[in-house]
Structures are given as C-alpha cells and as structure tokens.
Amino acid sequence: MSNKIEVRNFSFFYGSFQALHDLNLDIQANQITALIGPSGCGKSTFLRSLNRMNDAIPGAHAKGEALLDGKNIYAPDVDVAELRQRIGMVFQRPNPFPQSVYDNVAFGPRVLGKPKKGDLDQLVTESLQNAALWEEVKDRLRDSALELNPGQQQRLCIARAIAIKPEVILMDEPCSALDPVATLSVEDLMRRLAETYTIVIVTHNMQQAARASHYTGFFWLGKLVEFNRTNELFGRPKDPLTESYISGRRG
Amino acid sequence: MSRQKTNQLMIALITTIAIIVVIPVILVILFMFYNGLSALNWEFLTTAPYNGLRQGGIMPALLGTVYLTFATAIVSFPLAIAAAIYLAEYARDNRLTRAVRLAIVNLAGIPSIVYGLFGLGAFVLFMGFGTSIIAGALTLGILTLPVVISTAEEAILAVPQEFRTVSLSLGATRWQTIRYQVLPQALPGIITGIILGLGRAAGETAPILFTVAAVYLPELPKSIFDQSMALPYHLYVIATQVPGMPLSVQYGTALVLLLLVLSLTLVATIIRTNIRRHRQW
Ligand SMILES: Nc1ncnc2c1ncn2[C@@H]1O[C@H](COP(=O)(O)OP(=O)(O)O)[C@@H](O)[C@H]1O
Ligand SMILES: [Mg+2]
Numbered sequence: 001m002s003n004k005i006e007v008r009n010f011s012f013f014y015g016s017f018q019a020l021h022d023l024n025l026d027i028q029a030n031q032i033t034a035l036i037g038p039s040g041c042g043k044s045t046f047l048r049s050l051n052r053m054n055d056a057i058p059g060a061h062a063k064g065e066a067l068l069d070g071k072n073i074y075a076p077d078v079d080v081a082e083l084r085q086r087i088g089m090v091f092q093r094p095n096p097f098p099q100s101v102y103d104n105v106a107f108g109p110r111v112l113g114k115p116k117k118g119d120l121d122q123l124v125t126e127s128l129q130n131a132a133l134w135e136e137v138k139d140r141l142r143d144s145a146l147e148l149n150p151g152q153q154q155r156l157c158i159a160r161a162i163a164i165k166p167e168v169i170l171m172d173e174p175c176s177a178l179d180p181v182a183t184l185s186v187e188d189l190m191r192r193l194a195e196t197y198t199i200v201i202v203t204h205n206m207q208q209a210a211r212a213s214h215y216t217g218f219f220w221l222g223k224l225v226e227f228n229r230t231n232e233l234f235g236r237p238k239d240p241l242t243e244s245y246i247s248g249r250r251g
Numbered sequence: 252m253s254r255q256k257t258n259q260l261m262i263a264l265i266t267t268i269a270i271i272v273v274i275p276v277i278l279v280i281l282f283m284f285y286n287g288l289s290a291l292n293w294e295f296l297t298t299a300p301y302n303g304l305r306q307g308g309i310m311p312a313l314l315g316t317v318y319l320t321f322a323t324a325i326v327s328f329p330l331a332i333a334a335a336i337y338l339a340e341y342a343r344d345n346r347l348t349r350a351v352r353l354a355i356v357n358l359a360g361i362p363s364i365v366y367g368l369f370g371l372g373a374f375v376l377f378m379g380f381g382t383s384i385i386a387g388a389l390t391l392g393i394l395t396l397p398v399v400i401s402t403a404e405e406a407i408l409a410v411p412q413e414f415r416t417v418s419l420s421l422g423a424t425r426w427q428t429i430r431y432q433v434l435p436q437a438l439p440g441i442i443t444g445i446i447l448g449l450g451r452a453a454g455e456t457a458p459i460l461f462t463v464a465a466v467y468l469p470e471l472p473k474s475i476f477d478q479s480m481a482l483p484y485h486l487y488v489i490a491t492q493v494p495g496m497p498l499s500v501q502y503g504t505a506l507v508l509l510l511l512v513l514s515l516t517l518v519a520t521i522i523r524t525n526i527r528r529h530r531q532w
Contacts, residue, residue, distance in 0.1 A: 053420060085422035095413050097432065108421040111431060157417075164422055 015059035018120035034209035037219030088166035094153035096145035108164035151182025290503025299469035317477035324390030334404035359397035364457040371461040387463030395448030403442025406437040450515035
C-alpha cells in the first residue's frame with residue numbers, strides 16, 4: 001500500500017477566514033477515501049485545494065504541504081493545468097457541457113493534445129465503458145448530453161473525467177442529486193474505478209461512506225477530527241465527537 | 252380612487268402608450284411600401300442607374316452596401332470579441348475596464364457625422380487608404396463597436412460559471428476554456444449583436460459620406476481599396492441633389508434600404524429567440 005497524497009500541516013484560508021486547520025492525513029493509492037462531516041466544515045474546500053480549484057478565489061491561500069507522489073501541489077513550479085490532468089474532479093450537480101455525449105468525453109483529450117480521430121474514438125469508447133455508460137449511450141453519441149437522465153449525466157461526467165487518464169479522482173458529493181438506484185450504480189462504478197484510480201469522495205451520506213469507502217476522514221469546523229480505516233472509524237470511533245456524529249446525535 | 256381602479260387605469264395607460272410607440276414604425280413601413288413598391292422590380296435591383304441617376308436601377312449602390320456591410324463585419328467581429336472577452340473574462344473591474352466601458356458609452360453617444368470626419372482624418376488621409384471600402388468599413392466598424400461589444404459581453408457572461416470550472420478541472424487552460432467552451436456557447440448571442448450592429452451600419456449615411464461613397468460609379472469595386480456607391484448615400488443624393496428625380500424611384504430605393512436593415516434585424520431576432528428556446532441551463 002502506498003501513499004498517493006500526503007497532507008502535512010495543511011491549512012487553507014479564504015482571506016482572513018481560516019477554513020482548514022492544520023490537516024494531516026495520507027491518501028492511499030487505489031483506495032476510496034471518504035470525507036464526512038456537517039455542512040460548512042471544509043470538505044469541499046479540502047477537495048478543491050487538492051487540484052487547486054480554489055486558486056481563482058481572490059485572497060484564497062494555503063499553508064503547509066499537500067504532496068502528490070512526494071511533490072508539493074503548491075510548489076511554485078507546478079503547472080496547474082497539468083496538475084488538474086493528474087487529479088480529476090466530479091462535481092455535485094451533474095454538469096455535462098451542452099454538447100454531444102461524444103464531445104463531452106472528448107473535450108479533455110482534445111485540449112490536452114491533438115489526438116488522432118481513431119485514437120479519440122477508442123478513448124471515448126473506453127472511457128464510457130469504464131464509466132458503465134457505454135451500453136446506454138453507444139447509439140446516441142451524437143445526441144446532446146442534456147437529454148440523458150441525471151444518473152447517466154453523472155456517469156458521463158465521470159467518463160469525461162477519466163478520459164484524460166488522471167491518477168486521482170476527486171468527487172464532491174457526486175450522488176447528492178441522484179435517486180437511490182443511480183446512487184448505487186455510481187457507487188458500484190467507484191469500486192471498479194478504484195482498481196485503476198485513487199478516489200477521494202466527499203459525502204453527506206454516512207451509509208455511503210460506510211458502504212463504499214476504504215478510509216474515512218471526519219471533518220468538524222475545518223479540523224480533521226479522526227481519520228482511519230472505514231470499518232474502524234465506524235465500528236470503533238476513537239473520538240467522542242466522531243461517535244456522536246456517526247450515531248446521528250450531532251450534525 | 253381604489254387600488255383596483257388605479258391598477259386597471261395604469262395598465263390601460265401603459266398598453267395605450269405601447270401601442271402609440273408601435274404605430275409610427277408600422278406607418279413608416281406601410282408608407283414606404285405604398286409609395287415605393289411600384290418602382291421595385293428585378294431590373295431595378297440588377298441594373299446600374301443612368302441618365303444622371305434618373306433612370307435605371309440601384310445595383311451598384313445595393314451591392315456596394317452589401318460589400319461594405321460584410322467588410323464592416325470583418326472589422327467589427329475580432330475587435331468586439333477581443334474587447335468583450337477582456338471585459339467579461341479577464342478583468343471584471345480595473346482601471347482599464349472602467350476606461351473601456353466609459354469609452355463604449357461615449358462611442359455610443361457620438362453623432363455619426365463625427366465618425367465620418369474621424370474616418371476621413373484617420374483612415375482616408377492619415378493611413379492613406381483614400382476614399383475606399385476599407386476606410387468606410389473601419390469607420391463603420393468603430394460605429395458598431397458599442398452595441399456589438401455590449402451584446403457580446405452579455406452573451407459571454409450568460410455562460411454559466413460551472414462550465415468554466417469544469418473545463419479548468421479537466422486540465423484546460425484559461426484560454427482553452429474561453430476558446431472551446433465559453434465562446435461556442437456564447438456565439439449565437441455574439442452573432443446577434445453583430446447583426447444588430449450591422450443593421451445600424453448598413454443604414455448610416457454620414458460615416459460613409461467622406462470615406463467610401465461615390466455619387467456615380469456604375470462599375471463595381473474591384474478591391475477593398477476602391478470607392479463604391481452605397482445605398483444610404485445614393486438615397487441622399489437622389490433625394491436632394493438630382494432635380495426632376497421621379498418620386499417612386501426615391502421611395503423604391505428607400506424601401507430596399509429599409510428591407511435590408513429590417514431583414515438583418517429579423518435574422519438577429521430569430522437567432523436570439525432560438526437561443527432562448529434551446530438554452531437548457
Ligand atoms: N469562496 C469562499 N469564500 C469564502 N469562504 C468560503 C468560500 N467557500 C467556502 N467558504 C467557507 O469555508 C467553510 C467551508 O466550506 P466548504 O468547504 O464548502 O464546506 P463543506 O463542503 O464541508 O460543506 C464554510 O464556512 C464556508 O462558508
Ligand atoms: Mg461541500
């Protein structure tokens with residue numbers, strides 16, 4: 001088991017407001033790491049700081065280190081576009097581009113290079129297959145992605161994210177806009193993707209974290225209260241705050 | 252008076268005023284058709300005038316205006332897009348954007364004859380283009396900038412932030428995000444603005460007076476460095492400078508110009524309604 005991302009004394013600020021306090025955790029390669037905690041505790045902030053999507057926010061800045069394969073994500077010589085190619089992201093609301101299914105998946109590969117038509121077709125097919133969407137859309141590749149149902153749209157967003165062959169996939173409450181059936185299919189998909197990718201998922205849903213993840217981190221007011229193997233954290237929480245949160249007494 | 256009464260009264264008043272506003276437009280159009288329709292025929296559109304402009308058609312002026320409008324589009328499009336991208340994407344609020352915005356507002360308020368004099372000084376004389384389509388297109392291009400830039404900026408801002416975020420998260424650069432997501436999604440709106448701008452440009456007389464227009468030039472221009480006849484100026488000439496000019500020809504010419512401008516506006520409106528209908532976010 002190896003560490004894909006090592007977070008060391010990491011803090012994050014929106015101007016003078018400190019959203020994350022001195023985090024330390026290791027995200028294991030090819031594992032699913034779930035982040036839980038009440039609204040506003042900094043889960044999204046943490047996720048978005050890993051692929052530096054917070055960079056554009058005026059006054060936002062980080063302290064400490066987040067190392068991807070040993071190299072600081074915030075080092076001055078990091079090419080942010082390249083970093084985001086290695087660390088992909090899936091968002092809360094399914095948000096396909098208002099373009100065809102094919103063009104959605106092909107967008108990343110196209111901007112990253114000039115793939116040949118045949119290679120691109122192959123890549124799009126593979127990505128849709130890996131996102132467990134191929135069978136449903138193989139005859140509608142030229143149709144607008146907006147015609148898919150929300151569950152399909154979210155899997156399309158996953159296909160779009162894996163088409164650039166990232167190493168890590170960040171998912172910010174990817175199922176919160178989906179019905180239970182679509183949710184389970186995305187969870188299935190996550191488990192299969194974990195064979196190839198390292199996955200970090202933020203979830204509001206504790207059952208989901210318990211079901212689908214290998215490691216779980218519990219956030220509270222910008223602090224990482226507890227981080228452990230998922231079965232340990234849910235079975236034998238060490239911190240009383242964790243215990244009361246997962247048993248539903250707080251949240 | 253009760254609140255309900257006031258309500259009804261105000262609605263009636265506002266509706267009446269709205270109708271009053273529409274009436275002159277309809278009257279002008281009807282008036283033009285009534286007086287000009289008899290002059291319109293295929294020959295009128297496809298032959299050059301002769302006999303001191305009193306006879307023949309308007310072909311060189313019509314085509315001149317079409318050329319000029321195309322050339323104006325070519326000038327206006329890149330400038331407006333660049334300015335709109337800068338305003339909408341790169342700098343929402345700094346000294347330069349405030350200066351640009353101020354300039355746009357002021358440009359919109361400048362009388363068109365001033366554009367004409369500016370075009371004469373800048374393009375015809377200083378840059379040495381002479382009286383030519385290019386000098387006219389540059390002048391008209393500047394004239395269209397305010398409306399084109401503001402519609403383009405609006406169209407760019409209407410593209411949801413989310414798509415920019417997603418595009419960046421897929422490793423696209425800022426420019427690629429603009430080029431491959433924002434602009435394609437904003438394009439119909441941008442095109443609407445350009446067509447509206449062109450509608451205005453096609454009908455202007457003063458800006459082309461010193462920069463392109465020839466009173467009588469039966470041959471078509473061979474390059475953008477040639478002079479050309481143009482419909483609004485031709486209309487001005489036959490309406491004021493030619494004694495014994497048949498009225499029906501004057502109205503026919505005006506009608507063609509009106510139809511040209513109206514059809515541009517119509518196309519813009521159709522594109523705009525189509526975007527509204529197809530926009531799903
Ligand atoms: N762009 C922002 N500017 C300022 N404060 C923000 C911004 N985004 C989030 N915050 C604040 O940071 C804290 C953590 O937010 P967030 O990471 O979205 O929490 P979560 O995803 O756990 O609900 C909240 O207090 C929130 O108000
Ligand atoms: Mg969140």
